[in-house]
Amino acid sequence: MTLSISLTVNGVRQDLAIDDPRVTLLDLLRDRLTLTGTKKGCDRGQCGACTVLVDGRRVNSCLSLALSLDGAEVLTIEGLAKGDALDPVQQAFIAHDGFQCGFCTPGQIMSAVGLLNEGETGDDPERIREGMSGNLCRCGAYAGIAEAVSTARRLRDETARPLRDEDETRRIA
Secondary structure, three states: OOOEEEEEOOOOEEEEEEOOOEEEHHHHHHHHHHOOOOOOOOOOOOOOOEEEOOEEEEEEEHEHHHHOOOOOOOOHHHOOEOOOEOOHHHHHHHOOOOOOOOOHHHHHHOOOOOOOHHHHOOOOHHHHHHOOOOOOOOOOOOOHHHHHHHHHHHHHHHHHHOOOOOEEEEEEE
């Protein structure tokens, strides 16, 4: 029996036929859509390497059945940058060496994006560490990861800040 679902993945609508109702979002992304940035780590939801955003929320894609997400919007690491312009989180991970081997990095970055979207951490390093605790780094790059998340939050705040009147005057002149 073949079942059909529709997902919007990285801004592109995907109409998919699913032969096995047990296929996970992770396997669908990697095997059917060839989006291999999302990593298969433990396949049990314990390491966070497979983290993607579904309807703006952080999800372990290895634990999510694809069929249950019909109509959802999925954002993977491949859809984060805008052309050649990296997302502030990606920029901050590079600037703070928030990775070593790089295997967990896509999941770490997607988790950080979700965490920042939740807006609950501020600049508190402990809250950042707690918010990122579902993502494991076998290399131990946790200090760089926490610094990257803090920096990315500031970068996002700066770019989202509305223009003040004096800024507008300078821009026009």
